[in-house]
Amino acid sequence: MRQGEGMRARPERSAAHVVLIGGDGIGPEVVEAAAQCLEEAANLAGREVRFTRAAGGGEAIDRGLGPMPDATIQACLHSDGVLLGAVGGPRWDRLPGALRPEAGLLELRRALGAFANIRPVRLFEGLEDATPLRPEVARGTDLVIVRELLGGLYYGARGRRDQDGRILAFDTMEYADVEIDRVARFAFELARKRRRKLCLVDKANILETSRLWRERVESLAGEYPDVECTYQYVDSCAMKLVQSPRSLDVLLCENTFGDILSDEAAVLAGSLGMLASASIGGPVGLYEPVHGTAPDIAGQGLANPIGAILSAALLARLDLQWDDVAAMIEEAVAATLQEGFRTRDLVAGRATEGAGGGAGTPAVRVVGTREMTAQILERLPLFASRTGDDARRTTRGDGGRDHGIPGTGGRR
Numbered sequence: 001m002r003q004g005e006g007m008r009a010r011p012e013r014s015a016a017h018v019v020l021i022g023g024d025g026i027g028p029e030v031v032e033a034a035a036q037c038l039e040e041a042a043n044l045a046g047r048e049v050r051f052t053r054a055a056g057g058g059e060a061i062d063r064g065l066g067p068m069p070d071a072t073i074q075a076c077l078h079s080d081g082v083l084l085g086a087v088g089g090p091r092w093d094r095l096p097g098a099l100r101p102e103a104g105l106l107e108l109r110r111a112l113g114a115f116a117n118i119r120p121v122r123l124f125e126g127l128e129d130a131t132p133l134r135p136e137v138a139r140g141t142d143l144v145i146v147r148e149l150l151g152g153l154y155y156g157a158r159g160r161r162d163q164d165g166r167i168l169a170f171d172t173m174e175y176a177d178v179e180i181d182r183v184a185r186f187a188f189e190l191a192r193k194r195r196r197k198l199c200l201v202d203k204a205n206i207l208e209t210s211r212l213w214r215e216r217v218e219s220l221a222g223e224y225p226d227v228e229c230t231y232q233y234v235d236s237c238a239m240k241l242v243q244s245p246r247s248l249d250v251l252l253c254e255n256t257f258g259d260i261l262s263d264e265a266a267v268l269a270g271s272l273g274m275l276a277s278a279s280i281g282g283p284v285g286l287y288e289p290v291h292g293t294a295p296d297i298a299g300q301g302l303a304n305p306i307g308a309i310l311s312a313a314l315l316a317r318l319d320l321q322w323d324d325v326a327a328m329i330e331e332a333v334a335a336t337l338q339e340g341f342r343t344r345d346l347v348a349g350r351a352t353e354g355a356g357g358g359a360g361t362p363a364v365r366v367v368g369t370r371e372m373t374a375q376i377l378e379r380l381p382l383f384a385s386r387t388g389d390d391a392r393r394t395t396r397g398d399g400g401r402d403h404g405i406p407g408t409g410g411r412r
């Protein structure tokens with residue numbers, strides 16, 4: 001997406017080129033699952049996706065290419081969208097900061113100009129017992145975290161120095177007004193398409209950067225009188241997230257606060273494995289599940305692929321403008337879950353295998369990554385016949401399944 005191109009009508013595209021960066025741990029497992037779903041849904045809609053696999057993260061380091069090879073960045077910049085699994089793991093934890101896999105991801109985000117990270121959080125019907133929260137608290141959760149992605153502590157000056165014989169380490173949080181304005185405008189526009197509630201999450205009682213965020217958001221709020229704009233300190237917001245999630249619509253956060261709150265919010269969705277994300281703002285969007293490489297379950301076929309699959313749906317909707325393809329994937333995921341299929345992480349809350357089965361509730365069936373993907377693939381054709389408009393109407397009617405995220409226009 002280019003800033004400001006959001007709502008411009010574009011010619012329908014029938015083919016797309018997507019770069020896949022599997023990365024490390026469960027990254028390659030979930031990216032392959034997502035690529036299969038995107039390819040199949042596109043084919044069912046009469047379109048075509050071509051994939052290029054590119055190196056990134058620890059596996060690229062091991063091949064002597066560094067954490068984010070220039071060839072990968074160039075491939076991404078020349079693509080129609082990028083799908084990334086996750087990078088990092090214990091094997092690379094002792095490398096100097098700038099050489100770690102995670103530094104490569106930051107480099108890619110910056111190269112793609114992806115300043116707005118969108119993390120939708122909803123509890124799918126049927127997953128009420130997957131969250132450790134009481135169903136009456138979590139039910140109906142439908143919020144979006146808009147996380148600033150190219151500033152703050154992640155990109156500020158950091159280092160160490162000797163101070164009177166002691167080791168002093170520092171990280172710096174800096175924000176420029178323009179960096180705040182561009183992501184805040186995006187969040188206001190998003191709120192407008194949803195329940196018209198925007199909450200700026202900050203620490204303005206302590207941090208000067210937060211005070212600038214408040215000033216900028218307060219001044220922009222005048223341009224969006226139809227959006228209710230509130231302010232909440234990050235510490236109390238962390239509580240509110242699990243106390244009354246339905247009261248929240250769009251949460252606007254600086255980089256670090258957004259990172260932390262999104263993993264907390266994953267509890268509302270039943271598992272970290274459920275959350276998808278889109279990072280947009282530059283010529284091409286970067287789509288990745290919110291979770292990491294999950295070293296504890298990597299290579300065992302246990303990973304929940306849904307966060308990655310829903311990220312592929314976001315790619316279809318936001319970069320390719322294939323709303324029908326996106327809706328097809330989202331509907332197939334919802335149907336698979338409603339029929340009781342769960343990966344292991346989704347029975348970690350209060351659900352147990354074989355539970356349900358009475359009173360119209362399907363029995364819970366615990367499956368691995370491949371089987372979950374196969375079940376979703378099998379259901380795609382059920383949602384294939386709709387036109388994009390029909391599909392959009394259906395999903396909006398079901399609690400805003402497409403999260404009200406505005407189309408971003410793609411790169412052409």
Ligand SMILES: NC(=O)c1ccc[n+]([C@@H]2O[C@H](COP(=O)([O-])OP(=O)(O)OC[C@H]3O[C@@H](n4cnc5c(N)ncnc54)[C@H](O)[C@@H]3O)[C@@H](O)[C@H]2O)c1
Nearest residue numbers: 086087088089272273290291292293294296297303304345
């Ligand atoms: N975008 C990214 O590339 C990204 C994001 C977060 C963490 N990381 C990296 O991942 C590594 C591990 O980090 P961590 O352990 O703090 O976080 P993590 O998200 O990898 O795992 C946290 C917990 O959630 C579980 N989990 C995560 N995704 C899952 C899925 N799809 N299905 C089932 N269970 C899942 C894991 O098994 C683990 O118990 C670190 O090196 C970290 O830097 C990368």
Ligand SMILES: CC(C)[C@H](C(=O)O)[C@@H](O)C(=O)O
Nearest residue numbers: 087088102105106259290292
């Ligand atoms: C791996 C790390 C750099 C990354 C982040 O902090 O942005 C991850 O935690 C995420 O949430 O995408």
Ligand SMILES: [Mg+2]
Nearest residue numbers: 259260263290
């Ligand atoms: Mg994170």
